[in-house]
Amino acid sequence: MILCIDSSGLTASTAIIDEENDVAVAEYTVNLKKTHSETLLPMIDEMYRLTGLNKKDTTAVAIAAGPGSFTGLRIGGATAKGIASALNIPVIPIPTVDGLAYNCYGHDGYVCPIMDARRNQTYTGIYSFRKTLNDNVYGYEMETELSQCAVDIGEVISRINKLGKPVVFLGDGVPVFRRTLDDELTVAHTYAPMGLNRQNAVSIGRLGVKLYREGKGVSAASFAPEYLRQSQAERELKEGEKSND
Amino acid sequence: MDNITILGIESSCDETAASVVRNGREVLSNIISSQIDIHTLYGGVVPEIASRKHMERIDRVVDAALKEANTSIEDVDAVAVTYGPGLVGALLVGVSYAKSYAWALNKPLVGVHHIEGHICANYIENKELKPPFMCLVVSGGHTHLVMVTDYGRYEVLGRTRDDAAGEAFDKVARVIGLGYPGGPKIDKVSCEGNPAAIDFPRAKIADNEYDFSFSGLKSAVLNYLNSLQMKGESYIQADVAASFQQAVVDVLVGHSMDAVTRYNVKDFAIAGGVASNSHLREAMQAACKERDINFYMPSPIFCTDNAAMIAVAGYYEYMAGSLASWNLNAVPALKLGEK
Numbered sequence: 001m002i003l004c005i006d007s008s009g010l011t012a013s014t015a016i017i018d019e020e021n022d023v024a025v026a027e028y029t030v031n032l033k034k035t036h037s038e039t040l041l042p043m044i045d046e047m048y049r050l051t052g053l054n055k056k057d058t059t060a061v062a063i064a065a066g067p068g069s070f071t072g073l074r075i076g077g078a079t080a081k082g083i084a085s086a087l088n089i090p091v092i093p094i095p096t097v098d099g100l101a102y103n104c105y106g107h108d109g110y111v112c113p114i115m116d117a118r119r120n121q122t123y124t125g126i127y128s129f130r131k132t133l134n135d136n137v138y139g140y141e142m143e144t145e146l147s148q149c150a151v152d153i154g155e156v157i158s159r160i161n162k163l164g165k166p167v168v169f170l171g172d173g174v175p176v177f178r179r180t181l182d183d184e185l186t187v188a189h190t191y192a193p194m195g196l197n198r199q200n201a202v203s204i205g206r207l208g209v210k211l212y213r214e215g216k217g218v219s220a221a222s223f224a225p226e227y228l229r230q231s232q233a234e235r236e237l238k239e240g241e242k243s244n245d
Numbered sequence: 246m247d248n249i250t251i252l253g254i255e256s257s258c259d260e261t262a263a264s265v266v267r268n269g270r271e272v273l274s275n276i277i278s279s280q281i282d283i284h285t286l287y288g289g290v291v292p293e294i295a296s297r298k299h300m301e302r303i304d305r306v307v308d309a310a311l312k313e314a315n316t317s318i319e320d321v322d323a324v325a326v327t328y329g330p331g332l333v334g335a336l337l338v339g340v341s342y343a344k345s346y347a348w349a350l351n352k353p354l355v356g357v358h359h360i361e362g363h364i365c366a367n368y369i370e371n372k373e374l375k376p377p378f379m380c381l382v383v384s385g386g387h388t389h390l391v392m393v394t395d396y397g398r399y400e401v402l403g404r405t406r407d408d409a410a411g412e413a414f415d416k417v418a419r420v421i422g423l424g425y426p427g428g429p430k431i432d433k434v435s436c437e438g439n440p441a442a443i444d445f446p447r448a449k450i451a452d453n454e455y456d457f458s459f460s461g462l463k464s465a466v467l468n469y470l471n472s473l474q475m476k477g478e479s480y481i482q483a484d485v486a487a488s489f490q491q492a493v494v495d496v497l498v499g500h501s502m503d504a505v506t507r508y509n510v511k512d513f514a515i516a517g518g519v520a521s522n523s524h525l526r527e528a529m530q531a532a533c534k535e536r537d538i539n540f541y542m543p544s545p546i547f548c549t550d551n552a553a554m555i556a557v558a559g560y561y562e563y564m565a566g567s568l569a570s571w572n573l574n575a576v577p578a579l580k581l582g583e584k
Contacts, residue, residue: 035574037340037341037572037573037574037575038572038574039572040341041341041345041348041572042570042571042572044345045348055348055349055351070293071333074296074334074337074338074341075337075341077300078300078303078338078339078340078341079341079342079344081300081303081304081342081345082341082342082343082344082345082346082348082349083345083346083348083349085304085307085308085346086318086346086347087349219304220304221304221305224300224301225300227297231297233287233291233293234291234294237286237287
């Protein structure tokens with residue numbers, strides 16, 4: 001059983017994945033402004049309580065490792081570390097934007113998650129799903145056109161316009177940037193519907209299972225979130241050093 | 246009675262700490278990972294950096310505390326964690342970690358008030374100390390004169406109206422070129438200065454004689470330096486430091502002894518980071534001796550932010566059946582005595 005957590009944005013999402021049978025055993029997602037610190041662990045507790053699963057049968061904790069809200073990443077990250085450390089199991093860090101893209105698994109065309117990163121920036125990435133065929137059974141392999149990054153919304157738009165193919169957008173950046181997208185995009189585009197358009201721990205789990213099988217977990221002690229941004233103090237210190245040169 | 250073992254976790258400011266304490270008094274381990282070198286670059290604690298460092302270090306600190314205590318996690322009866330007051334991002338790391346750690350192991354969780362922790366640090370080396378007693382808590386973020394009426398029961402007699410005592414130390418140290426952290430640096434340089442060189446003000450608060458104010462003192466130091474600068478004169482760093490420190494110590498000792506006399510207490514203690522200031526320790530000890538009052542102070546290692554004190558406070562909460570639930574949140578402005 002892999003415990004999966006995504007608290008990188010306003011959404012708090014948790015799931016328990018049965019990696020042997022490819023089943024999402026339990027999923028608990030809340031999409032309301034409430035402090036993750038008060039909701040995340042009670043949600044996890046509730047999943048184990050209702051399913052009767054033994055905490056000790058947890059084999060790994062998959063976590064949306066960032067980018068995202070610094071506070072959200074801290075709460076999720078420290079929660080994942082605490083559980084993994086106590087049970088002596090690995091943490092599987094999943095890039096948040098990759099996880100979001102996996103909500104649209106199998107989509108034909110580009111998938112572009114956009115998270116509101118404030119200051120007219122977005123945490124984003126561009127992905128597509130390549131069809132694979134093995135003995136008459138087809139599947140999808142996610143390919144990365146643009147790895148997750150923090151950029152101005154205009155930069156993503158010009159990139160997509162250059163790619164010139166249809167794209168689906170999702171994420172909490174959609175309500176923030178929708179007008180700009182509609183005005184400036186020159187390619188056909190759509191927006192993922194509810195249920196698919198926000199962080200979801202099962203998507204973290206799908207990627208998590210893959211990485212778990214590849215042995216890509218890390219120890220709780222060596223896990224740290226990927227913030228994609230330095231703190232303001234660090235940025236200012238660096239800028240000060242540069243201007244002194 | 247069986248031994249009760251508490252694992253304490255503290256991350257409210259810039260120290261990541263974990264400790265194992267037995268029966269509320271016996272410290273089996275006390276691991277403190279300080280970030281002071283990093284924050285010195287910025288002249289003070291940067292909350293976002295502090296939070297990130299806690300995140301990187303917390304597992305190793307907890308593991309080291311258990312290992313040094315030679316205690317297996319199964320032998321721990323409860324996990325105690327600081328949930329306020331402090332920097333919210335920093336607190337959240339400790340709180341989230343402690344919660345999920347305790348949850349995964351089916352152990353009870355105890356939420357501890359950081360200042361209560363500081364007060365409880367006095368129990369570690371003074372086995373005979375029991376409530377009721379009075380305690381002055383002085384640190385970078387807090388200045389409280391507290392009556393400890395029972396374990397876990399506190400009555401605040403006075404608090405600072407503006408800067409905490411430690412904050413004043415940091416600010417004055419900065420303007421006289423001593424840098425961060427101000428407390429230890431002023432303490433050291435004052436030994437070579439004349440504490441009577443400059444007569445800085447000792448503030449009294451009209452409507453509560455036990456409240457403190459240090460912003461006026463800080464301004465007085467700035468004005469003194471400015472006026473010299475206007476005249477093109479230089480100042481003696483050690484004299485300014487010693488005179489400033491004397492003013493702080495006089496106020497802290499004065500308020501405390503007034504309260505001790507009024508409330509007729511027999512036991513008085515100090516706690517918090519500034520309680521490791523050598524001049525304050527000496528002055529308080531002398532004042533208590535004069536009045537025939539028992540004086541208690543933790544060793545400097547238990548004055549600084551540490552998790553042993555959190556485990557001690559957690560022990561008394563645990564024994565009182567005061568447990569936290571899985572929705573425990575960080576409360577950056579948590580008040581003393583609030584649950």
